Amino acid sequence: MAMLYDCLGINERGHLTIGGLDTVSLAREYGTPLYVMDEDYIRRNCRIYKKAVEKFFGGGSFPLYASKALSFKHIYRIMNEEDMGIDVVSSGELYTALSAGFPPHRIYFHGNNKTDADIKYGIESDVGCFAADSREELDCINSTAATLNKKQKAILRVSPGINPQTHRKIITGSVDSKFGSAIITGQALELVKYALSLKSVDFAGIHCHIGSQIFENETYFETAEIMIKFIADIKGETGFEIRELNLGGGFGVRYIEEHPQIDYAAMIGALAKRIDALCAAYNIKRPEIKLEPGRSIVAASGITLYTVGSVKEITGYKNYVSVDGGMTDNPRYALYSSPCTAVIAGRAGEKPDYRCTVAGRCCESGDLLAENIKIQPCSRGDILAVLVTGAYNYSMASNYNRIPRPPVIMVSGGKPFTAVRRETFDDIVRCDM
Numbered sequence: 001m002a003m004l005y006d007c008l009g010i011n012e013r014g015h016l017t018i019g020g021l022d023t024v025s026l027a028r029e030y031g032t033p034l035y036v037m038d039e040d041y042i043r044r045n046c047r048i049y050k051k052a053v054e055k056f057f058g059g060g061s062f063p064l065y066a067s068k069a070l071s072f073k074h075i076y077r078i079m080n081e082e083d084m085g086i087d088v089v090s091s092g093e094l095y096t097a098l099s100a101g102f103p104p105h106r107i108y109f110h111g112n113n114k115t116d117a118d119i120k121y122g123i124e125s126d127v128g129c130f131a132a133d134s135r136e137e138l139d140c141i142n143s144t145a146a147t148l149n150k151k152q153k154a155i156l157r158v159s160p161g162i163n164p165q166t167h168r169k170i171i172t173g174s175v176d177s178k179f180g181s182a183i184i185t186g187q188a189l190e191l192v193k194y195a196l197s198l199k200s201v202d203f204a205g206i207h208c209h210i211g212s213q214i215f216e217n218e219t220y221f222e223t224a225e226i227m228i229k230f231i232a233d234i235k236g237e238t239g240f241e242i243r244e245l246n247l248g249g250g251f252g253v254r255y256i257e258e259h260p261q262i263d264y265a266a267m268i269g270a271l272a273k274r275i276d277a278l279c280a281a282y283n284i285k286r287p288e289i290k291l292e293p294g295r296s297i298v299a300a301s302g303i304t305l306y307t308v309g310s311v312k313e314i315t316g317y318k319n320y321v322s323v324d325g326g327m328t329d330n331p332r333y334a335l336y337s338s339p340c341t342a343v344i345a346g347r348a349g350e351k352p353d354y355r356c357t358v359a360g361r362c363c364e365s366g367d368l369l370a371e372n373i374k375i376q377p378c379s380r381g382d383i384l385a386v387l388v389t390g391a392y393n394y395s396m397a398s399n400y401n402r403i404p405r406p407p408v409i410m411v412s413g414g415k416p417f418t419a420v421r422r423e424t425f426d427d428i429v430r431c432d433m
């Protein structure tokens with residue numbers, strides 16, 4: 001039996017499985033809280049994107065894994081072996097990728113406010129491309145590259161002015177965003193002209209990312225139209241033909257039964273068709289296309305296992321099931337009220353008819369993982385699994401309340417191994433003087 005995704009199942013003991021392994025046994029062996037990720041499922045998702053982008057967009061086009069979704073050394077090894085590009089948004093992500101041997105020429109350096117040190121580190125490390133966010137960044141890339149006797153490839157982040165249907169905190173392509181320059185105000189075109197004038201910048205194209213957890217293909221079609229019209233305007237104004245169009249990521253993921261399951265390859269095929277028609281209509285050569293999926297590569301491959309502590313029933317109000325983790329390992333409900341699916345791992349085949357709020361262990365009322373959801377009845381010591389936590393959980397984890405971060409156990413070919421070890425109290429005080 002599968003649950004939301006076919007990397008998950010229920011075995012003959014009625015226990016939840018991931019990558020074929022019994023999650024109750026994994027919790028016993030490694031302790032909780034525990035992130036468990038199916039490496040084979042991550043690789044499968046990379047191949048879906050890679051094949052579809054190459055098939056529908058052809059040579060030069062490839063997907064970049066947006067590594068903010070899940071970043072540690074082993075992920076970059078997987079991305080390297082799968083021949084993916086990656087996007088990094090900080091020197092820390094860049095350092096992690098390089099430490100894992102990821103080839104710098106397939107790295108794109110993003111971020112809305114790269115420091116001088118970030119830019120120097122990126123250029124010195126031979127990163128393939130910068131996504132410049134502002135005039136200041138273009139200037140810094142240009143002067144740093146000149147000092148280092150290099151010409152640095154860069155694209156410019158622009159905002160197409162699109163407001164997709166998603167949580168307001170994860171919309172990024174609207175005109176009043178902190179990211180990029182708006183097309184509609186004329187500022188993006190001014191910056192393109194400026195970038196073209198810079199001697200040590202190899203200006204290659206434009207980038208946008210409209211937001212995250214987006215389910216409607218139409219939103220991407222509208223974005224493509226705005227971007228391709230802009231490419232035609234650039235050609236008309238400057239004679240320069242953009243070589244590369246990066247449409248960012250954001251493709252939605254099924255967290256609960258009610259969410260649709262997107263067929264990413266079909267979506268890319270439909271997008272390619274629109275882009276071809278638009279390029280013909282605006283009389284421009286189709287640029288290389290880059291996409292930057294993060295969540296849709298890693299989310300479904302991960303679960304988090306917790307041990308249930310107290311089960312508190314407030315007569316006439318509601319029931320709280322408290323677990324030994326919370327917003328420190330998964331801040332997504334506290335930040336975005338994001339819905340999730342949870343199951344009692346040892347009774348995954350039973351009917352989920354116990355309505356409750358799942359609370360974390362931090363001294364904070366907002367430290368909840370889910371409200372008003374249905375799980376199997378449970379008591380202290382049971383293992384609770386929150387599904388679809390591969391993206392933006394480990395990467396957003398914190399040490400609030402001085403709680404050590406959980407380890408990441410990966411499963412590959414039916415075998416578990418530690419990709420990130422559990423933090424200790426020594427780790428917690430490591431930087432304290």
Ligand code: LLP
Pocket residue numbers: 066069087110170172208209211212213248249250251292293294295296332336391392
């Ligand atoms: N490219 C750029 C430039 C981005 O800013 C992002 C995400 C992505 C690609 C990947 O988007 P994805 O395919 O993962 O949706 N912490 C939030 C999500 C923030 C996304 C930020 N940018 C969450 O947990 O929902």
